[in-house]
Amino acid sequence: MVQKRFKRETCSLFHVKQTACDFFNVSRETKENTMIYFDNAATTYPKPEVVYRAMDKCMREYCANPGRSGHKLSVEAGRIVLETRELMAQLFNARKPDNIIFSLNATDALNTAIKGMINKGDHVITTSMEHNSVLRPLKQLESLGIETTIVQCSETGELDTTKLEKAVKSNTKLIVTTHASNVTGTIMPIKEIGELARQYNLRYVIDTAQTAGTYKIDVSELNVDVLTFTGHKGLMGPQGVGGFYIKDGVALRQMREGGTGSMSESLLQPELLPDKYESGTPNTPGIAGLAAGLGFIKEVGIENIKKHEEEITGYFLEKLAEIEDIIIYGPCKLENHAPVVSFNIINKTSSEVSFLLDNNFDIATRPGLHCAPLAHKTIGTIEQGAVRFSFGYYNTKDEIDVAVKALKSIVKEECC
């Protein structure tokens, strides 16, 4: 494996000899009270207090069936669903709340977006940095006569759009990419890809699992047909709610049919939005929690959230680069870097490092392949996996300092 080291600005290979390694001496009792959570790319934690309260209030006070029965509790449940739809539409600058569809999670949304748009014989282009929520549906579709091209990204996870353009064929129907890699944090050039899609009259699906709530995403400035999101990461809501924005007029088959509370006399699925894609009782308490998360984001300001997480990420990358025997993956420029950092300690498995961080230092991180095997092949970590630190609004530089000390201790094997 190529040994890569990160350095701000130049990104050249370099090696910093560690001059001092303090043993990270914290008693078990203290640690248990100061758990550090760096697994925000999986699920942000903790949530704003308003999220807990909104969910509990919904459950206790009005959690009847939204949009069905018509009594006061049902109307109140319907109101929170509509309010959340409006907040999501505002966040993405969508024209109407009805362009926002709620589902189980981003994977559910991506399956609808991909499978609902293409037909046998169609060709789909994606990248080597995608999550299995994109790759596995595409692989499944290959067995049904869909053709796919996976454009190889650089070893920092970056996409050369000229490669993507070269992959366009006469039967290409769809491009699907993430907005930011969940492994390296690499930001994809979604505006440029959207322009390419427009130029070649292709559909474009963007997965914002790692960016929504932290990065400003304006669908009116992007050429995007479907933009999928999840509620439990940057949007600060709970697990169990994801969904997508769909552009007006985009033909997309629904993945499931059922009761929608509308046109109940018909055995045909309604065509109106959002009902076409929202069959069955929705997750009202989850949606209420998401509304509170979105309210929190509005209050703090998405620019402030991004600024804070970018600072934390930059600070960690700087400190990490000072530790010996560390290999850092991902883009060189901080502006291309979502708050997700993957690295390894030479001669240690990622699992071992994450285990020690958790067990000995109460620092929660994620090792392994992060459900994105081709991303790991791209950065050269398919065997070792990588330790992933992913940051959220509640992380602090002090926590980074603690983690860096812990990593130094692990490198020196003083801790274990």
Added chain:
Amino acid sequence: MVQKRFKRETCSLFHVKQTACDFFNVSRETKENTMIYFDNAATTYPKPEVVYRAMDKCMREYCANPGRSGHKLSVEAGRIVLETRELMAQLFNARKPDNIIFSLNATDALNTAIKGMINKGDHVITTSMEHNSVLRPLKQLESLGIETTIVQCSETGELDTTKLEKAVKSNTKLIVTTHASNVTGTIMPIKEIGELARQYNLRYVIDTAQTAGTYKIDVSELNVDVLTFTGHKGLMGPQGVGGFYIKDGVALRQMREGGTGSMSESLLQPELLPDKYESGTPNTPGIAGLAAGLGFIKEVGIENIKKHEEEITGYFLEKLAEIEDIIIYGPCKLENHAPVVSFNIINKTSSEVSFLLDNNFDIATRPGLHCAPLAHKTIGTIEQGAVRFSFGYYNTKDEIDVAVKALKSIVKEECC
């Protein structure tokens, strides 16, 4: 429309002249503090206190990604998911927790169960009492070359299994029925249907949305291949969690692929259960709430819950039969009657009656078609819809008395 009246035991048409109709005189203030909720077939409300607490505890204390990262919070989140799977398996007497799959809701589960099992050219048999969560997927499949037969039930919603047997053809692959109608409460003979399915080597899917948590359901005593459930009704959990039991060895395609936290190096969806059907981050707080609901059911005893709800249902049917100008739908025998009662007041739309109950008496019920149009055709209410009272564990006979007074007042038009 045929005017039907309900009488216990005989179920003959009869007419009871109301001898006294007290005006239901409750001040607004009092009513607001004594809302009566009779919409439990849509979503049970309220939930046991333990459900609220379990969800809040999950959100506040350990809601990381289950089965992914390996740190303590992730392990704790994984533990509650497994514990809930075990409780569900116990409830249905399934052999292994891995036979229990979690999804968004019963509709999501039914779409997987139906679409994942049949192929072009197959024939499916269902009944005229099904919800749109069964009928709409089947209608959609018709356009893809699937044949369906809808067996007509009686005007009380009851199924004659000989009619079902007559519908079996050489290409019949699947029978799908509800366990109990969400309109009339009519219980289907699922044991007999299962035996027929076995006899003809057909698959059988049962929808338990209206029965799980109230009726003892033992999959070892039924010939059932997939049994779908929802968490937010009789199971006393929150909205946002449904799922299914799948019998060992049943071939069923998944509806979505994605990250499962397992076999991450592979682009192919894992075949192992439950991962094959559970892509993406699950609704951990919802599942934690469901676990608490299941714990509550165990503590109270499912027989006691059934007994209570049956008593309430019987009491309401008796009292309802005493009101003039009421048409009651559904089965005659209480043992064939889930705690769901539909009726109409002659010359009033169901919407008007439910509106008055809600607005003037703070009694939450559901009017209209209840997402089951063929059931309404079967009982003769496709134009008028029906007022549905559906009972839960927290309903009382006192509430029934209040509601009956309110109905009398509406019949006499003294209230509006």
